[in-house]
Amino acid sequence: MSLVGAIDQGTTSTRFVVVNDSGAFVAIAQMEHDQIFPNPGWVEHDANQIWGNTERVIAEALGEAGVSASHLSGVGITNQRETAVVWDRGTGEPVANAIVWQDTRTADIARALDTEHGADWFRDRTGLPPATYFSGPKVRWLLDRDATLRSRAEAGKLAFGTIDSWLTFKLTGRHVTDVTNASRTMLMRLDTLEWDADLCAAIGVPMEMLPDIVPSIGRIAPCLGVLEGTSLSAILGDQHAALVGQAGFERGATKVTYGTGAFLVSHTGQDIVRSRAGLLSTVAYQIEGEPASYALEGSVAIAGAGVQWLRDNLGLIDAAPDVERLASTVDDNGDVYFVPAFSGLFAPHWRDDARGVFAGLTRYANKGHIARAVLEATAFQVGDVLGAMASDTGSILPEIRVDGGMVHNDLLMQFQADILDADVVLPSNVETTVLGAAYGAGLATGVWSSPSDVSAHWQEARRFHPAMTTTDRERLLRGWSKAVERSFGWVGG
Ligand SMILES: Nc1ncnc2c1ncn2[C@@H]1O[C@H](COP(=O)(O)OP(=O)(O)OP(=O)(O)O)[C@@H](O)[C@H]1O
Ligand SMILES: [Mg+2]
Known part of the structure; x- marks a missing residue:
């Protein structure tokens, strides 16, 4: 039996999974890392802590499986995407905490880029509008703060990478990133899949810092240290x-992942489809020796993170799954709406001046309504990105494939089907992120011979049918869109 390994370095935790050739998990180990909030709107991670946790979960899962790294045909990495790390090439030490994708400190830089060049200049080249979300401007922010850092960067002494690149550097000694992670920097041209001098100059990131761009699935590099004996054979951003992991290899294949944020990704084949409705154009994946596949993406910053906020900041629940019981103590939202614009609003609004609001509160509202509003916010936001998708493609999806930690919440999944008026379909393995990295590693090393070989493992496990009246749906959607407007323009102005 062949085995592959997969590292899932997420926003809240790091996992390592050993997967067999039927796609089943043989062993899994997981560790959370610190969320560092130095100022309102800022979010940082300690890259060394993340690397230490990665080494630990690898050793633990290999031990649990009773195998050594040399038993793995290959290893894949999937990761939180736009989080930026800058380190010293000589010492391998980060020069600062990693700036996380949710961090909004680059709002002024994003606005200046928009004013100087226009959003379309960036969209045409990168598929992305200037926004705090993306990694290139985060590097610019770091270099702007410290002139010695900029001169060291220009002298080639510093390396920039997203988390995939940081872990690859630690695991293999190579400084590379894959096309999917590179497509989130605002520094790579989507059509050529190469760093672009004009983009780097506009954003203010010296090209000397950049990693080499490689295909997502292929022979990347032999591993050292804790994974010595196997090789790195896939790198894919988590949503890709x-x-x-949902076997989305065909044009039109669409999935929504409900984790820290919620992310809709729809395969557009080898065409770069430009959105007019606030979606991103991005690389879906690239298999070595083949042209890249592209995708349209609707990114929602806060989904499960809203549930974590109920737990950690309000103390209304002890654990994330408890939100379902609390939300079920009431029959409906009691006309309470929650817009979780903690990091502004991403797709389809792209408003970095938005901040979170509760709307519609009366003396009647209780904590059950608050919990329900937090859950419903995820479904409304996904509804908005699917609406954008429908307006871009001119077609409405009859069903969506879903995955991620929040899909264990039946109340949310039923409400999602109701709000979309479409079926919501869960696969037998909802841990598609780490599974996708394992599939990538196995495709590169011949464990699976082709994407269709992988697709054979996809199985439907559950399906939620819409059961809400049109009148109720329209009333709720009206309430939601009024609440969204209330969140705009909070910062600045
Ligand atoms: N039963 C549940 N109901 C609602 N939310 C849940 C439930 N279980 C988990 N969550 C939320 O789902 C998220 C965890 O899901 P998942 O592990 O897929 O996240 P993730 O985004 O992959 O994490 P990371 O960002 O670390 O990769 C958390 O934000 C948690 O609050
Ligand atoms: Mg994840």
């Missing part, structure tokens, strides 16, 4: 990995 989830598409692969």
